[in-house]
Amino acid sequence: MDTQSTYARHIERVWTVEPQQQSENHTVGMVLEPGNWALYDPFLFLAEDWFTEGTFDVHPHRGIETVTYVIEGRLNHYDNRFGEGQLAPGDVQWMTAGRGVIHQEDAAPGEIVHSLQLWVNLQSHNKMTEPRYQNLRGADMPIRHVEGGTVRIFSGSSGGIESNTRNHVPVTMLEIQLEPGAKLIENLPGGYNGFIYILEGSGYFGENRQLGNPKQVLWLGRHKDVAESFLEMTATTKLRALLYAGQPVEEPVAAYGPFVMNTQAQIKQAFEDYASGKFGQ
Helix, strand or coil: CCCCCEEECCEEEEEECCCEEEECCEEEEEEECCCCHHHHCCEEEEEEEEECCCCCCCEEEECEEEEEEEEECCEEEEECCCEEEEECCCCEEEEECCCCEEEEEEECCCCCEEEEEEEEECCHHHCCCCCEEEEECHHHCCEEEECCEEEEEEECEECCEECCCCCCCCEEEEEEEECCCCEEEEEEECCCEEEEEEEECCEEECCCCEEECCCEEEEECCCCCCCEEEEEEEECCCEEEEEEEECCCCCCCEEECCEEECCHHHHHHHHHHHHCCCCCC
């Protein structure tokens, strides 16, 4: 096994997100479709949402982390453990549901919220961990400055600069902004699964110089037995993109509605616990 080499990441697959109107108040584009548990591990799915007040009711979660990035609008948040708050454009909320939380995310009155919500799987020994919230204000996040651009570090590290975001599963989350012609080399652990989602602009990505455009997902190739890797990108127009990468959990997934566990028996128990009030009021 080669555990010392560094390899250049290539773009393995590209697809374009096609938003669909779900209701009068809600449009969604599936960036990562649910059900591809082994392929996307540790990521369960990623949804791009546009919604107004009253779209999402109060609901429970168990066994996952949700990572919500606000692109536009103000997002109000409530939960039964930590109270309430609000996220502005450029902010991220990293919620660890763990053993169980009841919450609601809703658009502020009169606003349309445009957001991305990622579900991250938890290892079996952390499925029932204590819930927690980390409100990651964009203005407070560490920034790596490169020629012609910036990298805002919501989780993990970039160029030797680390965030203090706490992870159960190691995840890198970066907001990348590059001027036309600017280049970036991003180092990643070799075994991480990862992808780029382009919000604005275009560029060339990876060793194979794959062209990427807005609303496209670029899935990174991976060599799980190589310790380190790097990803090259060059902006052709003003670029804004998110890079997500994480260490696979490599465990069975049982998912139903808001609960993600390892077995169907655990899913049944989650519904029973919620119904009996063990998630709190």
